Amino acid sequence: MSHYDQLIAHYQTIHHFNHAQAMLGWDAAANMPAGGSEARSNAMAELSVHVHRLSTQPQLEDWFGHAEQAPLTTEQQASLREMKRQWQQATLVPEKLVQAQSIAGSKCEHTWRTQRQENDWKGFEKNWKEVVALSREEAKIRGEALGLTAYDAMLDKFEPGTTTSSLDMLFTDVKTWLPELIEKALEKQRSDSIILPSGTFSTDRQKALGLEVMKLLQFDFNHGRLDQSVHPFCGGVPSDVRITTRYDEKDFVQALMGIVHETGHARYEQGLPKAFSGLPVGEARSMGIHESQSLFFEMQVGRSKSFISHLSRLSMDAFNAHQDPVFAEENLYKIYTQVEKGFIRVDADELTYPAHVILRYEIERDLINGVIEHTDVPDIWDEKMKASLGLSTQDNYKNGCMQDIHWTDGAFGYFPSYTLGAMYAAQYKASMVKSLDLEVAIESGDLSPIFQWLNDNIWSQASLHSTDELVKRATGETLNAAHFRKHLEGRYL
Amino acid sequence: MSHYDQLIAHYQTIHHFNHAQAMLGWDAAANMPAGGSEARSNAMAELSVHVHRLSTQPQLEDWFGHAEQAPLTTEQQASLREMKRQWQQATLVPEKLVQAQSIAGSKCEHTWRTQRQENDWKGFEKNWKEVVALSREEAKIRGEALGLTAYDAMLDKFEPGTTTSSLDMLFTDVKTWLPELIEKALEKQRSDSIILPSGTFSTDRQKALGLEVMKLLQFDFNHGRLDQSVHPFCGGVPSDVRITTRYDEKDFVQALMGIVHETGHARYEQGLPKAFSGLPVGEARSMGIHESQSLFFEMQVGRSKSFISHLSRLSMDAFNAHQDPVFAEENLYKIYTQVEKGFIRVDADELTYPAHVILRYEIERDLINGVIEHTDVPDIWDEKMKASLGLSTQDNYKNGCMQDIHWTDGAFGYFPSYTLGAMYAAQYKASMVKSLDLEVAIESGDLSPIFQWLNDNIWSQASLHSTDELVKRATGETLNAAHFRKHLEGRYL
Numbered sequence: 001m002s003h004y005d006q007l008i009a010h011y012q013t014i015h016h017f018n019h020a021q022a023m024l025g026w027d028a029a030a031n032m033p034a035g036g037s038e039a040r041s042n043a044m045a046e047l048s049v050h051v052h053r054l055s056t057q058p059q060l061e062d063w064f065g066h067a068e069q070a071p072l073t074t075e076q077q078a079s080l081r082e083m084k085r086q087w088q089q090a091t092l093v094p095e096k097l098v099q100a101q102s103i104a105g106s107k108c109e110h111t112w113r114t115q116r117q118e119n120d121w122k123g124f125e126k127n128w129k130e131v132v133a134l135s136r137e138e139a140k141i142r143g144e145a146l147g148l149t150a151y152d153a154m155l156d157k158f159e160p161g162t163t164t165s166s167l168d169m170l171f172t173d174v175k176t177w178l179p180e181l182i183e184k185a186l187e188k189q190r191s192d193s194i195i196l197p198s199g200t201f202s203t204d205r206q207k208a209l210g211l212e213v214m215k216l217l218q219f220d221f222n223h224g225r226l227d228q229s230v231h232p233f234c235g236g237v238p239s240d241v242r243i244t245t246r247y248d249e250k251d252f253v254q255a256l257m258g259i260v261h262e263t264g265h266a267r268y269e270q271g272l273p274k275a276f277s278g279l280p281v282g283e284a285r286s287m288g289i290h291e292s293q294s295l296f297f298e299m300q301v302g303r304s305k306s307f308i309s310h311l312s313r314l315s316m317d318a319f320n321a322h323q324d325p326v327f328a329e330e331n332l333y334k335i336y337t338q339v340e341k342g343f344i345r346v347d348a349d350e351l352t353y354p355a356h357v358i359l360r361y362e363i364e365r366d367l368i369n370g371v372i373e374h375t376d377v378p379d380i381w382d383e384k385m386k387a388s389l390g391l392s393t394q395d396n397y398k399n400g401c402m403q404d405i406h407w408t409d410g411a412f413g414y415f416p417s418y419t420l421g422a423m424y425a426a427q428y429k430a431s432m433v434k435s436l437d438l439e440v441a442i443e444s445g446d447l448s449p450i451f452q453w454l455n456d457n458i459w460s461q462a463s464l465h466s467t468d469e470l471v472k473r474a475t476g477e478t479l480n481a482a483h484f485r486k487h488l489e490g491r492y493l
Numbered sequence: 494m495s496h497y498d499q500l501i502a503h504y505q506t507i508h509h510f511n512h513a514q515a516m517l518g519w520d521a522a523a524n525m526p527a528g529g530s531e532a533r534s535n536a537m538a539e540l541s542v543h544v545h546r547l548s549t550q551p552q553l554e555d556w557f558g559h560a561e562q563a564p565l566t567t568e569q570q571a572s573l574r575e576m577k578r579q580w581q582q583a584t585l586v587p588e589k590l591v592q593a594q595s596i597a598g599s600k601c602e603h604t605w606r607t608q609r610q611e612n613d614w615k616g617f618e619k620n621w622k623e624v625v626a627l628s629r630e631e632a633k634i635r636g637e638a639l640g641l642t643a644y645d646a647m648l649d650k651f652e653p654g655t656t657t658s659s660l661d662m663l664f665t666d667v668k669t670w671l672p673e674l675i676e677k678a679l680e681k682q683r684s685d686s687i688i689l690p691s692g693t694f695s696t697d698r699q700k701a702l703g704l705e706v707m708k709l710l711q712f713d714f715n716h717g718r719l720d721q722s723v724h725p726f727c728g729g730v731p732s733d734v735r736i737t738t739r740y741d742e743k744d745f746v747q748a749l750m751g752i753v754h755e756t757g758h759a760r761y762e763q764g765l766p767k768a769f770s771g772l773p774v775g776e777a778r779s780m781g782i783h784e785s786q787s788l789f790f791e792m793q794v795g796r797s798k799s800f801i802s803h804l805s806r807l808s809m810d811a812f813n814a815h816q817d818p819v820f821a822e823e824n825l826y827k828i829y830t831q832v833e834k835g836f837i838r839v840d841a842d843e844l845t846y847p848a849h850v851i852l853r854y855e856i857e858r859d860l861i862n863g864v865i866e867h868t869d870v871p872d873i874w875d876e877k878m879k880a881s882l883g884l885s886t887q888d889n890y891k892n893g894c895m896q897d898i899h900w901t902d903g904a905f906g907y908f909p910s911y912t913l914g915a916m917y918a919a920q921y922k923a924s925m926v927k928s929l930d931l932e933v934a935i936e937s938g939d940l941s942p943i944f945q946w947l948n949d950n951i952w953s954q955a956s957l958h959s960t961d962e963l964v965k966r967a968t969g970e971t972l973n974a975a976h977f978r979k980h981l982e983g984r985y986l
C-alpha cells in the first residue's frame with residue numbers, strides 16, 4: 001500500500017468515528033433526556049480524544065512526506081492537501097486540551113438550555129468562564145504555530161484564508177451603508193399593513209408543511225430526516241443528513257423559513273461527491289460556503305416572490321385555511337421581508353442580520369485576543385446593541401449574549417461565516433441569472449436548473465479548490481460584496 | 494496507578510465506545526432512513542473493531558496477572574472477575590472475524606427488513622449464508638479455546654454456566670407436560686367469548702397510553718424514552734435507556750404489552766448500581782436474567798388481573814371509550830391470557846411461547862454444530878412447527894424462519910434466554926409472595942414494594958455474583974422449573 005493509500009484508509013477510519021460523533025451530537029440535541037447528559041458528555045469526549053489521537057499519529061508526518069513525493073493526479077493532490085490541512089490543524093492542539101474543551105463545552109451547552117430560559121447569567125457565566133479560558137488557550141497555541149493573531153487562528157478553523165484585517169475592512173464598509181439602508185427600508189415599510197399569524201398552528205401540521213417544502217426543495221428523504229431541537233441545525237453525515245427545527249404553535253413563519261435554510265445546508269451535504277466520501281477533500285469547503293448554501297435557499301430562493309407563492313399555497317393546504325388573508329402571497333411576502341430592529345439574531349430579518357453578526361464578531365475578536373474579559377460581555381453587548389440597532393439588553397441576558405448556542409461550546413470565529421455566506425449567495429445569484437431564469441424555474445415548481453447550477457459549481461466541488469478559487473470558478477470573480485449590497489437595495493428600497 | 498485501577502480506567506474507556514455503539518444501533522432501528530445504512534454499517538463496524546482492539550490489548554494479560562495478586566475487597570474481586578471474563582471472551586475472536594461479522598450482520602439485518610415483507614427467502618438466504626458461516630467460525634474458535642462444543646460456546650456468551658446438556662434436560666421435561674397443558678387450556682377457553690379490538694387506534698393515542706403505563710411502572714423518563722421500530726427492543730445505556738415498540742393501528746393490545754415487557758428490561762438497566770457505572774461488574778448479569786425482568790413485568794405483573802384492571806381504565810381514557818366492552822377488565826384479561834397456536838413468536842401467548850423457543854433452540858444448536866445447513870432451516874422449521882403446534886410454514890418464510898431479527902446478525906445462543914427468563918420470573922414471584930402481597934400493591938397503583946424487591950435482589954446486584962448465586966440469594970434456591978409449571982397451571986387450568 002502506498003503512503004497515499006495509507007493516508008486515505010486512515011482518514012476514512014477517522015471519518016467513521018466522526019460519523020458516531022455527529023450522530024451522538026444530533027441525538028443529544030433532538031432526543032436525549034436531561035439525565036443522559038453526563039454519560040453522553042463522557043462518551044463524546046472519549047470519541048473526541050480518540051479522533052484527536054488518530055489525527056495526530058506520529059507516523060502521519062512520514063506518510064505525508066512520502067506521499068508528497070509520489071506522482072499524483074490533480075484530484076489526488078487536492079485530497080492530499082486537505083488531509084494535510086486537517087492534520088496540521090489537529091496537531092496544533094494537545095489532546096488534554098481537546099478533552100477538556102469537549103467536557104466543558106458539553107456541560108456549558110447542556111446547562112445553558114435551562115439557564116437561558118431562566119435568564120441566569122450568573123449560573124451560565126461559571127461554566128462559560130472555563131469555555132472561554134480553554135478557547136483562548138487553543139487560540140494562543142494555534143496562533144503561535146501559524147504566525148497568526150489569536151483570533152485569526154480561530155477564524156482559520158472555519159474560514160481558511162480569512163483574516164481579521166479583511167473582515168474589519170469588509171464590515172467597516174457594511175457599517176457605512178447598512179444603517180441608512182435599514183432606516184430607508186423601515187421608512188418605506190412604515191405604511192405597509194401586515195396581517196400577522198395568530199392562533200394555533202399545531203406542531204404536527206407545521207411539520208407536515210415543512211416536509212412538503214423540503215420536497216419542493218428536493219431534499220433526499222432516503223438520505224436524511226427532519227426533527228426538532230431547541231436550536232435548529234443541520235447535522236448527521238452526507239448519506240444521512242439530520243436537520244432540525246423549533247416549532248412555535250403561535251406562529252409558523254420562522255420555523256418554516258428555518259426549514260428552508262437548513263434544507264440548503266442539507267442539500268450541500270447530500271450533494272457532496274460520493275467518490276470522496278469520508279475524506280477531507282469530499283467535505284464542505286468552509287463554514288462560509290456552507291452558509292452560502294443555506295442562505296441561497298433562504299434569501300435568494302425562499303424569500304423571492306415566486307417561492308413565497310408556493311409557501312402561500314402549501315401553508316393554506318397544511319392549515320386548511322384557504323380564505324385566511326394571513327396566507328395570501330402578498331401578505332406572506334411582506335412578513336418575510338419585514339425589517340425590524342430586534343434582539344434575536346436567529347429571528348432577525350435579512351437586512352438587520354449583518355448588524356447582529358458584526359456585533360458578535362467584534363466581541364469575540366476582542367474576547368479571544370484578551371482585549372476584554374468574559375464578564376465584560378453583557379455590558380459591551382448592551383452598548384453595541386444600542387449603537388447599532390438602538391436596543392438595550394441591560395439585565396436581559398437571554399435576549400442578549402446568552403441567546404446563541406455557538407459560544408457555549410467554544411465555536412469562536414464562526415459568526416462571520418453567516419454574513420460571508422449571505423454575500424456569496426448574492427454573488428451566485430448574480431452569476432446564475434446569466435444562464436437561467438430563476439423566477440421561471442421557481443414558479444414552475446421544478447427548481448432543478450437552480451440545483452443543477454449549485455451542484456455543478458459548489459456541491460460537487462467539495463474541497464477540491466480553495467474558497468477563492470471555488471467562488472471564482474463559479475462566478476468569475478472572488479468575493480465581491482457589491483452583489484450583496486445590490487441585492488439588498490433591490491429588495492428593500 | 495495500580496494495575497487494578499488501570500483496568501478500571503480501561504474498561505470505562507471501552508464503555509464510552511459501547512455507549513456510541515448502543516446509540517448508533519438504536520438510531521439505525523428507530524430513525525435512520527434506508528440510504529444511511531451503508532455508511533452506518535461501516536461506522537459501526539469500525540467501532541466494533543476498535544472495541545475489540547481495546548478489549549484485547551496485549552498489556553491486559555499482565556495487568557490481570559498483577560491485579561489478581563493485589564489485596565482487593567470482595568466487590569473489587571467481583572469487578573476484576575467480570576473484567577477478566579469480558580477479556581477472555583474478547584481475546585478468543587480475531588479482530589478480522591469481528592469486523593466481518595459486523596458488516597455481514599448489518600447488511601443481512603438491514604435487507605431483511607424488506608425481504609421479510611416480501612417473503613424473499615432466496616434474497617435473504619444469500620446474506621444469511623455468510624452470517625451463519627461466520628458464526629460457525631466464531632463458535633468453533635470459542636469452543637476449542639473453552640473446551641466446549643460449538644453451540645455451548647455460543648451459549649456461554651449470553652448465559653455463562655448454561656450448557657446444551659442442561660437445556661436439553663430442561664426442555665425435554667417441558668416437552669413432556671407442555672403439549673397437554675396447551676390442549677387443556679384451549680379446551681377450557683373454548684367457550685370463552687372474547688370481544689376483539691377493531692377499528693382505528695391511532696399511533697399517537699397508543700403512544701400516550703404506553704407512556705401512562707410506563708409511569709405506572711415507574712420508568713424514569715429523565716433517563717430514557719420510548720420510540721418506534723420494526724422489532725421492539727430495549728437499547729441505549731443505563732443513564733439513557735431507549736425502548737421501542739411497534740404500533741398496529743388496528744389493534745393496541747400487543748404494542749401495549751410490548752411496552753410493559755420492554756419497561757421491565759429498562760428498569761433493570763436504570764436500576765443498575767451507579768457505583769459500577771461503565772464497568773462489566775455493573776452490567777446486567779445475563780440475557781436470561783434480563784428476560785427474567787421483562788417477563789416478570791409482562792407475565793407476573795402485566796397479565797395479572799389487578800394490573801389488567803389498570804390497563805382497562807387507562808386504555809378507556811386513552812381512546813375515550815368508557816362504554817366500549819372491549820376495554821372491560823374481564824375482556825382484556827381474556828385477551829391477555831388467550832391461548833392460541835400461532836406462527837409468530839413475538840405474538841405468541843405465554844403458554845405456547847416455550848414451544849417457539851424450543852424449536853429455535855433445537856435448530857440453532859444443530860445449525861451451529863454443523864448437523865444441518867442453513868438451507869435446511871425452512872424445511873426443518875416447517876416440520877417442527879407441525880410437530881409442536883400443528884402449523885405448516887411451507888413456503889411461508891416470513892412467518893417461519895424469517896420472522897425473527899436475532900439470527901440476522903448472528904445472535905445464535907440467545908433464544909433459550911427467553912424461556913430461562915420466564916422460569917426465573919415465576920421463581921421470583923413464588924419467593925416474593927412470602928414477604929409482600931403483590932395483588933394489593935398492584936391494585937393500589939403504587940407498585941413500589943415490588944420494584945424495591947427487584948431492586949434489592951436483582952438490579953442493584955448487577956454482575957456481583959454468578960447467575961446461580963444471584964438467584965439463590967434472591968429466592969433461596971437455584972433455577973427450579975417447577976415454579977414455572979405451577980405458575981402456568983395456576984393461570985391456565
Ligand SMILES: [Zn+2]
Binds near residue numbers: 265291294
Ligand atoms: Zn445556517
Ligand SMILES: [Zn+2]
Binds near residue numbers: 787
Ligand atoms: Zn425481552
